[in-house]
Amino acid sequence: MDVIDQLGAMREGKLSRSAFNRSLLAMGITTALVPLLPRKALAAPEDQATFFTWGGYNTPELFEEYIAKHGEEPRYATYGSAEEAMNKLRSGFVPDVVHPCISDVPRWSGTGMFQPIDTSRLSNWPSMLPELWNRDYNVVGDEVWLAPFNWGQTSIAYRTDLFELQGEESWDMLWDERYSGRIGMLAGGGDAWWCAAIKAGVPFEQLDTDEAFEKISAVLRAQRPLVRVYTDDTTQTDTALAAGELVATMAWNSTVVWLAEAGNPVKFAQPKEGALTYVCGMMLLADAPKLDRAYDIIDSLISKSASVVNIGWGYGGVHRNSFDDFTDEQLAARTLSRNPAEIINAGHFGVPQTAEWEQRMTATWEQIKLGF
Amino acid sequence: MTFTGLSSRAPAHPGAVTRFLHRHEGWRGHLLLAPTLILMTVAILAPLGMTLIMSTWFVQGYDVIKSPGLGNYTAMVENPMFRVLIWRTLTIALTCTLITVFLVYPVAYYLAFHTGRHKAIWLLVITLPFWTSYLLRVFAWRVVLGHEGVINSGLMSLGFISEPISALLYSQTAVTIVLAHSWAAFAVVPIFVSLEKINRSYLEAAADLGDSPARRFWRITLPLSLPGIVAAFVMMFVPTMGEYITPIMVGGPDSMMIGNLVQTMFGPMNNWPAGAALAVVMMLTIALAGLVFVVLNKLVQR
Numbered sequence: 001m002d003v004i005d006q007l008g009a010m011r012e013g014k015l016s017r018s019a020f021n022r023s024l025l026a027m028g029i030t031t032a033l034v035p036l037l038p039r040k041a042l043a044a045p046e047d048q049a050t051f052f053t054w055g056g057y058n059t060p061e062l063f064e065e066y067i068a069k070h071g072e073e074p075r076y077a078t079y080g081s082a083e084e085a086m087n088k089l090r091s092g093f094v095p096d097v098v099h100p101c102i103s104d105v106p107r108w109s110g111t112g113m114f115q116p117i118d119t120s121r122l123s124n125w126p127s128m129l130p131e132l133w134n135r136d137y138n139v140v141g142d143e144v145w146l147a148p149f150n151w152g153q154t155s156i157a158y159r160t161d162l163f164e165l166q167g168e169e170s171w172d173m174l175w176d177e178r179y180s181g182r183i184g185m186l187a188g189g190g191d192a193w194w195c196a197a198i199k200a201g202v203p204f205e206q207l208d209t210d211e212a213f214e215k216i217s218a219v220l221r222a223q224r225p226l227v228r229v230y231t232d233d234t235t236q237t238d239t240a241l242a243a244g245e246l247v248a249t250m251a252w253n254s255t256v257v258w259l260a261e262a263g264n265p266v267k268f269a270q271p272k273e274g275a276l277t278y279v280c281g282m283m284l285l286a287d288a289p290k291l292d293r294a295y296d297i298i299d300s301l302i303s304k305s306a307s308v309v310n311i312g313w314g315y316g317g318v319h320r321n322s323f324d325d326f327t328d329e330q331l332a333a334r335t336l337s338r339n340p341a342e343i344i345n346a347g348h349f350g351v352p353q354t355a356e357w358e359q360r361m362t363a364t365w366e367q368i369k370l371g372f
Numbered sequence: 373m374t375f376t377g378l379s380s381r382a383p384a385h386p387g388a389v390t391r392f393l394h395r396h397e398g399w400r401g402h403l404l405l406a407p408t409l410i411l412m413t414v415a416i417l418a419p420l421g422m423t424l425i426m427s428t429w430f431v432q433g434y435d436v437i438k439s440p441g442l443g444n445y446t447a448m449v450e451n452p453m454f455r456v457l458i459w460r461t462l463t464i465a466l467t468c469t470l471i472t473v474f475l476v477y478p479v480a481y482y483l484a485f486h487t488g489r490h491k492a493i494w495l496l497v498i499t500l501p502f503w504t505s506y507l508l509r510v511f512a513w514r515v516v517l518g519h520e521g522v523i524n525s526g527l528m529s530l531g532f533i534s535e536p537i538s539a540l541l542y543s544q545t546a547v548t549i550v551l552a553h554s555w556a557a558f559a560v561v562p563i564f565v566s567l568e569k570i571n572r573s574y575l576e577a578a579a580d581l582g583d584s585p586a587r588r589f590w591r592i593t594l595p596l597s598l599p600g601i602v603a604a605f606v607m608m609f610v611p612t613m614g615e616y617i618t619p620i621m622v623g624g625p626d627s628m629m630i631g632n633l634v635q636t637m638f639g640p641m642n643n644w645p646a647g648a649a650l651a652v653v654m655m656l657t658i659a660l661a662g663l664v665f666v667v668l669n670k671l672v673q674r
Contacts, residue, residue, distance in 0.1 A: 083640040090434065090642070111434060181538060189640070227625055229542050245519035245538070355433035359642060366636045370628055372453040 049293035050075040052085060052095035056234070061309045066293075066300035074297050080232040081188035083362055089113060094287050096294035101190070101280040103350030105145045106137045107358060108283060115286045116143035121295045124302045127319050131341045132279050137352060148281035149301045151316035151340055153268075153347055154191045155275040157237075157251035160265045162244055169269040171199040173248050175219075180226045184237045184249030187230040189365040194276050194350060195250060196220045201273075204351040213364060220368045230369050241266060253334055257314035260333065268335050277347035281318075316340055427649035436645065444649035454633075454650070458657060461630040464544060465612040468552040469559075473604050475552075476559045480600075481593075483560070484567035495564075502557045510621050513550045517541040517622065542624030550622050551612050558611075559604040566600025567593070598672040606665050613658050630654055 051058070051074045058076035060067060066074060077093070079085040082100045086108065089098065100108055108114060119125045119142065132148040133139075156173050163179065174183055174195075186192050193216060197204065200219040202212045228246060231237060238255050240246040242264050249255075256268040269275075282301060288294045300306060307317030308325050314334045317323065323331065323338045337343050353361075386394070393400050402409075428440040448454040479498065487494045501509070516522045517540040524536040539545060570593060578588045616631035623629075634654065637647030 081640055083642060086434075087639055087642045224625060228538075229624055240519065243519045245536075359431065359433060362641050363643065366633075366641055367453055369625060370453060370457065370633065371626065372451070372456075 047290075047293075048072055048074045049097065049288070049290040049297050050077060050095035051097050051099070051297050052077045052079070052089075052093070053099040054078065055080060057099065062306040063297070063300045064305045065303050066296050069296055070293065074293070082190055083188070083358070089285075094285060094289060096285055096288040096290050097282045097297045098285065099149065099280060100146070100283055101278050101350065102133070102135065102138060102146050102148070103278070103352045105135075105283070106352040107355050109145045110355070113286055114145065114283050115288075116140045116145050117147050117282070117284050117295075117298065118143055119147070122147070122299045122302065124299055124304075124319065127304070127321060128302055129318055129320055129340055131344070132318055133281070146281045146283050147298050147302060148279050148318045149306075150281070150310055150318070151277070151279040151344065152253045152314070153275040153277050153335060153343065154186070154195060154250065154252060155271060155335075156248055156269040157241060157255045157259070157266055158248035158269060159241065159244065159246075160267050162247040168272045171195065171271045171273055173269065173271075174250060175199065175223050175226065176248070177226060179247050181228050182245065182247045183223075183226045183228060184240060184246040184251075185223070185227050185230045186250045187232045187369070189362050191250060191276065192220065192230075193361050193365050194348070196223075198271075198273050198276060198348055204348060207351065208353060208357050213360070217364055217368060220365070224368065224371065253314035253316075253336070255314075257312075257334055270335065275347040277344045277349045279344070279349075311336065316343070423648045423651055426645050427652050429645040431643045431645055434642070444646045445653075447646070448649065448653060454653075457628070457630045457633055458654070460544075460627075461613060462657070462661075464548055464551070464627070464629060465609050465615075468548045468555075468612055469605055469608045471548070472552045472556050472559050472608055473563070473601060476556055476604070477563055477601070480560050480563035480567055483564050484570075498560055499557050506554065507617065509554060510550055510618055513546070513553070513622055514541065517546050517549070541622060542627075544623070544627040546622040546624075547615075547619050547627045547629075550618050551615060554618065555608045555612060558607045562603035562607060563597060563600040566597040566603070570596045595672075599669060602665055602669045602672060606662060609661060609665075610658055613661070614654070 048070065053076065055078040058078055060073045063073055074096075077095055079088065082104055085098060085100065086104075089095075090111075090113075098114075109116075125147075128148065132151060133144050133146065138145050156169070156171070158173060163173065163176075165173075174185070176183070194204070196216045196219045197207060197212070200215045202215055206212055229236065229240070234252070234255060237246065237249045237251060238258055241249055241255070242259055242262065251268070253268060256266050259266040282298045284291075284294055284298070302318050304319045304322050307319035307322030311317045311322060311326055311331075311334070314336075316336050323336075331337060335343065393403070425440075427444055428442065429436055429438050430441065430443055431437065483491065483494055483498070514521070518524070519536050519538065519541065521541070523540060524533075527533045528536065574592050574596075575588055578592055583591065614631050615629055616635050619627050619629050619632055630650070631654075634647050634650050637643045637650060641647075
């Protein structure tokens with residue numbers, strides 16, 4: 001019984017109901033079986049470990065070593081902010097490797113959902129820049145909770161032709177009333193709240209006080225009427241900045257690299273109060289379903305090739321030799337340095353906070369964004 | 373299936389079940405409904421109950437404290453944010469529903485009265501834009517409404533404006549426009565069906581008795597299609613009340629809806645109990661609005 005025949009029968013009104021049902025059944029079975037057909041001669045994707053990361057890092061360029069070893073990319077799952085990731089993990093999602101930032105470590109490791117990383121299993125670890133991971137809360141004997149992958153700054157990307165600078169570059173730029181309705185903000189509290197703390201002059205050591213909450217909230221509330229859009233979708237801010245719809249936005253290093261390469265007059269500000277600096281990297285799930293391959297994911301991400309890709313995008317790499325591929329000008333354009341400590345210590349580095357603080361901060365910040 | 377299975381096993385003497393079902397029509401109906409009912413219970417009623425229970429808990433740090441209380445609900449009364457957001461959501465949903473129903477009525481009218489044999493093709497053509505993904509359509513609106521978008525650059529090149537209208541995108545206007553477009557197909561169909569059902573001889577009779585086309589429309593067509601209009605209202609109003617992705621993609625800080633707050637609570641705020649309570653309140657709001665529609669429908673049909 002072929003398809004043409006049936007179509008013909010249907011047109012003439014001769015297709016019996018049972019014949020029709022039979023063909024529907026056949027179609028259903030075929031559809032149900034399609035996923036079982038062999039897709040590739042190589043390992044099925046179910047065999048690969050899962051990397052749970054920020055949207056944008058889910059690309060094969062970073063996994064040269066992993067692909068060389070296993071013939072295929074790892075599986076990916078993505079999120080827009082670390083809190084969103086934690087929330088998904090707590091609701092039962094078990095990937096192998098997650099990508100938070102180092103100041104999240106005490107809070108995250110305290111949940112019992114992670115295991116320390118045995119660095120002796122990572123072939124690229126000896127080339128890792130130690131100043132990135134060497135913090136007392138990150139080290140457990142010979143093991144670390146988080147293996148760094150990227151570092152950099154959260155600062156202001158602005159249009160040099162549209163934004164008329166008054167004096168030095170400063171966080172005040174994002175509070176400039178002349179540009180009301182043309183200012184962009186990152187939506188995640190992990191960036192916005194901390195930068196507002198710098199703007200409000202609250203030292204990170206004193207963040208967990210009612211006074212700090214009041215001061216920072218006041219600053220962010222004052223800014224809200226000026227803000228056109230709060231988003232973690234960098235494509236959205238990048239295109240808006242390119243179009244001149246936004247003249248200044250809170251941003252990560254990559255925004256400027258992409259826009260400058262496209263010929264836009266955009267600069268990554270070095271605010272006089274200091275930028276927010278961070279180190280982010282991989283944490284290993286305690287129940288990682290594919291532990292060996294999870295180590296391969298981490299090893300691949302700290303390899304030289306991945307580091308070079310990362311620096312190309314504008315973020316700091318972690319392999320000590322990866323900077324050799326770039327000139328000083330290229331690094332300066334990205335506000336990076338061969339010596340990460342230089343950049344990281346020049347800015348304000350995140351200080352670990354409690355889960356209660358994080359909860360309170362997020363709740364307050366979300367309300368402020370909604371206008372309350 | 374059960375019927376043929378049983379009777380083929382014992383063709384001469386129908387089994388007890390078959391006989392029972394033969395005698396009790398009600399049970400036959402229930403049995404036919406059973407798959408749907410089971411699915412409803414498992415997939416809708418049970419989660420609903422869980423939502424209700426969860427809405428009485430609260431969160432401390434990362435931990436959910438499972439001691440019942442009404443804290444989440446009192447917080448909603450005390451905090452003006454919830455009232456403002458619910459009110460805004462109602463306004464947006466109502467506005468775009470009104471606009472769409474108004475715009476879509478002539479389309480449905482044309483479809484019902486003037487397309488003749490090609491009705492199916494016309495219906496297909498009207499639903500054609502809805503074959504693309506919802507997300508893609510919302511995204512496309514960003515291209516249309518954007519700073520350098522079709523409307524702005526068009527108006528600028530025609531010399532009507534010298535600077536792009538920034539209120540087009542990232543505003544309540546944008547959310548309303550996009551929602552009105554996104555759900556239009558859902559409004560066309562109920563109105564079309566009610567117009568289609570109108571007995572044409574009424575219209576002929578009215579014409580014979582000397583009614584002008586306009587009077588005919590006001591006295592016959594419109595009243596008879598009112599149930600369709602009410603249905604279109606419900607079909608559009610309910611889903612737009614729960615919208616979440618449109619405000620995110622084309623809305624600005626001042627156009628976030630209640631759905632966005634629910635998402636934030638389940639997402640970054642990590643406060644599921646508060647999110648559950650808000651979801652319950654939202655459901656009640658929609659139910660209340662639905663009740664208004666039902667009453668309207670009853671009044672109309674009288």
